[in-house]
Amino acid sequence: MLCDDCRNKPASIFFKEVLPDKTVELHLCDECASKRGLLVTKKLSPQEILQKLLRQKSAQDEKIICPNCYMSLAEFKRVGRFGCNQCITTFDDHIKHLIKQIHQSDRHIGRKSSSGTKKGFEIYKLREDLKNALDSEAYEDAAKIRDKLKDYGIEDA
Numbered sequence: 001m002l003c004d005d006c007r008n009k010p011a012s013i014f015f016k017e018v019l020p021d022k023t024v025e026l027h028l029c030d031e032c033a034s035k036r037g038l039l040v041t042k043k044l045s046p047q048e049i050l051q052k053l054l055r056q057k058s059a060q061d062e063k064i065i066c067p068n069c070y071m072s073l074a075e076f077k078r079v080g081r082f083g084c085n086q087c088i089t090t091f092d093d094h095i096k097h098l099i100k101q102i103h104q105s106d107r108h109i110g111r112k113s114s115s116g117t118k119k120g121f122e123i124y125k126l127r128e129d130l131k132n133a134l135d136s137e138a139y140e141d142a143a144k145i146r147d148k149l150k151d152y153g154i155e156d157a
């Protein structure tokens with residue numbers, strides 16, 4: 001498989017982007033991928049990015065503690081999942097940028113499998129989606145998202 005851009009070098013990277021009306025698939029060599037600005041996350045899966053981000057520690061982490069289950073942000077980063085539903089609210093601001101980066105990597109390198117994604121982050125994303133759906137009065141979507149949250153055992157969404 002040759003690079004779609006230069007048709008010269010063998011493609012080493014596969015990108016898939018799902019747009020509302022079509023799916024764009026690209027096979028690129030390292031060079032062309034970097035020209036398109038796509039190389040930043042080339043070899044990291046969302047899971048790897050998550051782990052990398054979770055390893056970034058700050059002194060503050062120990063002081064941010066869930067009032068319900070007493071899990072600290074530092075501990076959350078260590079175990080990679082929430083202690084309780086309240087943790088999501090407690091750590092909200094601190095993990096929002098992590099979620100954003102994982103979303104971006106999903107878009108650029110395609111999703112191989114969602115099985116590696118932490119359950120807590122799935123729930124967090126669903127809650128965000130639910131909020132957006134309600135904001136835009138897409139009640140049918142909201143109902144579907146609520147069903148998914150129920151699958152995770154969350155009833156109060």
Ligand SMILES: [Zn+2]
Pocket residue numbers: 003004005006007008009028029030031032033
């Ligand atoms: Zn190329």
Ligand SMILES: [Zn+2]
Pocket residue numbers: 066067068069070071082083084085086087088
């Ligand atoms: Zn908690």
